Amino acid sequence: xxGRRLRVLFLIEKAIESGGAERFAVGLITHLxxxxxxxxxxxxxxxxxxTARALDDAGIRQVHLGRRAKWDVHRLAGLVxxxxxxxxxxLHAHMFGSNFWGSVVGRACKVPVVIAHxxxxxxxxxxxxLWVDGRVIGRLATCFVAVSAADAERMIELEGVPxxxxxxxxxxxxxxxxxxxxxxxxxxxxxxxxxxxxxVAVLRPQKxxxxxxxxxxxxxxxxxDAHLTIAGEGECRAQIEQRIHRLGVARSVHLLGLRRDVDxxxxxxxVAAMSSDFEGLPLFGLECMANHTxxxxxxxxxxxxxxxxxxxxxLVPRRxxxxxxxxxxxxxxxxxxxxxxxxxxxERLSAFTIDAVAARFAELYERLxxxxxx
Numbered sequence: 500x501x502g503r504r505l506r507v508l509f510l511i512e513k514a515i516e517s518g519g520a521e522r523f524a525v526g527l528i529t530h531l532x533x534x535x536x537x538x539x540x541x542x543x544x545x546x547x548x549x550t551a552r553a554l555d556d557a558g559i560r561q562v563h564l565g566r567r568a569k570w571d572v573h574r575l576a577g578l579v580x581x582x583x584x585x586x587x588x589x590l591h592a593h594m595f596g597s598n599f600w601g602s603v604v605g606r607a608c609k610v611p612v613v614i615a616h617x618x619x620x621x622x623x624x625x626x627x628x629l630w631v632d633g634r635v636i637g638r639l640a641t642c643f644v645a646v647s648a649a650d651a652e653r654m655i656e657l658e659g660v661p662x663x664x665x666x667x668x669x670x671x672x673x674x675x676x677x678x679x680x681x682x683x684x685x686x687x688x689x690x691x692x693x694x695x696x697x698x699v700a701v702l703r704p705q706k707x708x709x710x711x712x713x714x715x716x717x718x719x720x721x722x723x724d725a726h727l728t729i730a731g732e733g734e735c736r737a738q739i740e741q742r743i744h745r746l747g748v749a750r751s752v753h754l755l756g757l758r759r760d761v762d763x764x765x766x767x768x769x770v771a772a773m774s775s776d777f778e779g780l781p782l783f784g785l786e787c788m789a790n791h792t793x794x795x796x797x798x799x800x801x802x803x804x805x806x807x808x809x810x811x812x813x814l815v816p817r818r819x820x821x822x823x824x825x826x827x828x829x830x831x832x833x834x835x836x837x838x839x840x841x842x843x844x845x846e847r848l849s850a851f852t853i854d855a856v857a858a859r860f861a862e863l864y865e866r867l868x869x870x871x872x873x
Contacts (some may be wrong), residue, residue, distance in 0.1 A: 504537045505868055506585065508610075510578070510592040510601045512566075514546035514554070517701060517731070517757060519670070519782040520618035524593045525550055526673035529557045530857040536864070539587070541578060543597060553676065575600055582608035589864050592640075594618060599631060602639035611871035612864070615640040618670075619705075619779030619800060622653040633659035641867055642666045646780040647801025666863065669801070671856035672785040672848060679760035683728070683767035687753055694725040694831045697768035699761050699783055702733030704776075707797075709735075709742045710820050711774040716746040717824035722831050730755040730764055765790040769837065770830045776817055778802055787812075788848045793840040795826045805851070811844035 509528050515521045528538045539560045540546075546554070546563060554561055562581055566574045582590070582605065589612040592601030598615035605613040615636045620628070637643055637660035644666050645651035651667045654660040689695065696715070700706045708729060715727040729739070729752070736754070743752050758764060765771060771787045773796035780801030787794040788805070796802045798814040806812040813830065815822040830837050849855065 504533075504535055505588045505864055506537045506539070507531070507589040507591060507864060508539045508541055508582070508585070508587040510541050510543070510590060510597045512542065512594060512596055513544050514540060514542050514550045516547060516550060516759070520594055521550075522673050522782060523618070523670050525554065526671060526853045527857055527860060528554070528559055530853045531861055532857075533558075535861060539585070541581060543574070543578075543600070549676075569596075575604060578604050579608060582610060588612060588868050589614065591864075592616060595620070595628065595632075598636045598640070602636045606639045612641045612867045613639065614642055614644060614863075614867070616644040617650065617654070617779070618646060619650070619777060619781075621705075621777045622650075622657050629658050637661060637664060640664065641871070642863075644668055646670050647804055649800050649803075650779055668859055668863070669804075669851060669856060670780045670782055670785065671853040672789050672851050673782060673853055674789075675759070675761050675786075677759040677761075679763050681760045681763045683764050687726070687728070689726060694722050695728065695768045696725060696770050696772055696827055696831070697728040697730070697764060698772050698774075699730040699758070699764060699786075700733075700773075702729075702731050702735040702739060704735060705778075706735070707774045707776045707818065708739050710818060710823065711772055712739060712742045712746065712748065712752060713820035714772070714774065714823035714827065715752060716748050717820055718828055718831075719748065719751065721824070721828040725831060726751045726753065728753045728755055728764065728768065730758045730761065732757045761786065762790055765792050768792060770795060770827050772823065772827060773797060773802070774817075774820075774823060775799055775802075780805065785848070785851050788844040788851075791841040791845060793830055793837045793844065795823065795830065797823075805847070807843070807847075811840055811847060 511524050541562045543564045543566045564574045564577045590605040590610045591614045592598045593616045642664050651665050655662045771792045771794045778800035784805050794812040797817040808814040813826040
């Protein structure tokens with residue numbers, strides 16, 4: 500084995516720019532030390548063109564199985580063929596569906612190391628998933644990666660994943676490929692001193708963005724000229740629009756849609772906000788740190804692990820728009836405090852760079868591979 504690169508196959512449903520888990524997986528693939536690893540990517544559904552081109556440019560081999568529906572399982576025959584032909588040392592699956600199929604098919608094809616990797620879910624109200632995570636994936640996988648201490652605890656206590664198989668490794672800050680110099684304030688017709696709050700998210704129920712809109716309506720009572728921007732698309736857009744119009748805040752809330760210039764957006768706002776019901780360790784929180792923008796967020800999942808309350812940002816209870824509004828207002832009216840928090844947050848970012856996190860995963864692959872050989 501001396502001198503041979505470990506062959507690692509990453510398995511994920513989609514390789515897309517808009518999802519945090521997907522962006523992390525692609526970032527990890529492209530930052531593994533190439534002298535020690537030969538990384539491949541297999542998507543069960545598809546990769547968006549921009550991501551596929553970036554992977555091609557990085558010299559990453561890609562296989563796309565072309566599933567179109569949940570029960571389109573015959574396409575997984577391509578995974579079986581790939582694993583048997585290429586004889587990978589490590590299969591690293593990301594997110595629930597790929598964790599399940601990766602664990603089952605990987606073990607059947609005798610891949611030495613099978614890693615399941617969970618980014619986020621609520622760990623509640625889905626007894627079948629709890630059972631599958633604990634009794635199928637948790638038993639078949641070599642290890643189960645959790646992105647936060649809170650998630651690791653839930654895996655063990657709620658799902659029954661064997662404690663010795665749970666490994667906690669964080670997500671990383673992934674620099675965006677777009678280096679736009681767009682001016683968000685000019686685009687919205689806002690002055691440099693207009694108080695501006697913002698978030699970037701997939702518009703799905705987990706993000707509880709109607710709570711953020713409720714908080715903005717309350718915020719206007721203390722900071723009447725404040726504006727809110729929400730960048731992203733998703734299934735909850737209509738619901739958010741309805742809440743905006745019902746509260747009469749359409750003049751000061753801006754739905755930006757899907758954007759590539761995320762760094763320019765985060766850099767333009769005064770305070771970033773997250774109203775999520777649950778999280779793993781969100782990449783948006785790390786992007787705020789990198790862009791020198793203080794964050795107010797709900798105290799869920801791994802957010803307390805990257806937001807040191809009162810020092811690098813503020814934490815509030817979930818589903819509490821009054822508390823969220825008050826915390827945002829406190830920062831908007833105190834620029835010096837915002838600056839202190841931004842500086843303190845930036846100092847913590849070094850532990851979450853993609854190079855630092857990729858090095859930790861590289862050590863995990865090599866350790867588990869050595870144990871498998873023994």
